[in-house]
Amino acid sequence: MTEKQLNILQAAKTLFATKGYDLTTTKNIAQEAGVNEVTIFRNFGSKEKLLTKVLEDQLFQPNFSAQLQDISGQSLEDQLQNIALGLKEMYQKNQDFIMINLRNSTGNKDFLSLIKQFPIKIYIHIKN
Secondary structure, eight states, X not given: OOHHHHHHHHHHHHHHHHHOTTXXXXXXXXXXHTSOHHHHHHHHSSHHHHHHHIIIIIIIHHHHHHHHHHTTTSOHHHXXXXXXXXXXXXXXXXXXHHHXXXXXXXXXHHHHHHHHHHHHHHHHHHHO
């Protein structure tokens, strides 16, 4: 990922957390990231896809990549307990971001469905 893309992701995460998804425009994100608004669409396609990338790269990956590697030799019960604890920690750590977006995402069902997908992604990772 390029430095420009990382700046856009960080700007989007910050603005989504402070203003909420619905009140954050791609123009706001571009200004915060120091890029042209067209750059956001070239790199991410849409505001919705940018949100998906923020959730996956900024919330899911940092919290679970290492943890999922560590549980491979554990019993199923221990794996499930560790996953549940990891989810709880992720939701607690990012509670403000998640709650602001849940409250402000009246027309965007993507946010809620993305949050619900995290446990499914973990299951798929373990299964493989």
